[in-house]
Amino acid sequence: MKLIRWATVVLVMPLMGMAIVSSPSRAASSPAQDAAVTYKAKCAACHGAKAEKSFDPAKADADLLVAVLNGVKPKMPGFERSLGADTCKALLTQMRDLRK
Numbered sequence: 063m064k065l066i067r068w069a070t071v072v073l074v075m076p077l078m079g080m081a082i083v084s085s086p087s088r089a090a091s092s093p094a095q096d097a098a099v100t101y102k103a104k105c106a107a108c109h110g111a112k113a114e115k116s117f118d119p120a121k122a123d124a125d126l127l128v129a130v131l132n133g134v135k136p137k138m139p140g141f142e143r144s145l146g147a148d149t150c151k152a153l154l155t156q157m158r159d160l161r162k
């Protein structure tokens with residue numbers, strides 16, 4: 063009987079672990095993937111799928127971040143309130159990655 067209990071523990075526990083690690087909801091919510099999804103939803107319409115429009119990656123991070131946070135008159139809306147500063151930073155990284 064003891065042997066059977068051990069067999070259950072040894073076989074079932076790793077399976078449960080695998081189920082947790084490979085569950086799609088976890089994989090889908092990595093910060094980089096979130097930024098890619100948010101970029102497509104909120105930014106790509108104006109900046110293009112490859113961040114090729116109205117974006118100059120040669121500019122300093124600080125200046126570009128201010129643009130995302132506060133907006134640039136007249137067309138670029140600010141996103142600090144709706145998305146939060148961390149997401150704005152991640153979106154900037156995403157735009158730089160798209161232009162590499």
Ligand code: HEC
Pocket residue numbers: 101104105106107108109116117118119121126127129130134135136137138139141153154
């Ligand atoms: C309604 C159109 C529109 C949307 C939506 C938009 N932008 Fe912009 N954005 C612009 C325009 C136009 C400029 C250029 C402003 C200028 O230089 O006068 C700009 C400028 C910027 C800049 C500064 C670029 C530079 O080279 O100075 C960054 C960074 C930026 N946007 C990021 C974003 C991000 C991130 C999002 C999504 C959260 C976003 N934008 C959504 C229109 C938009």
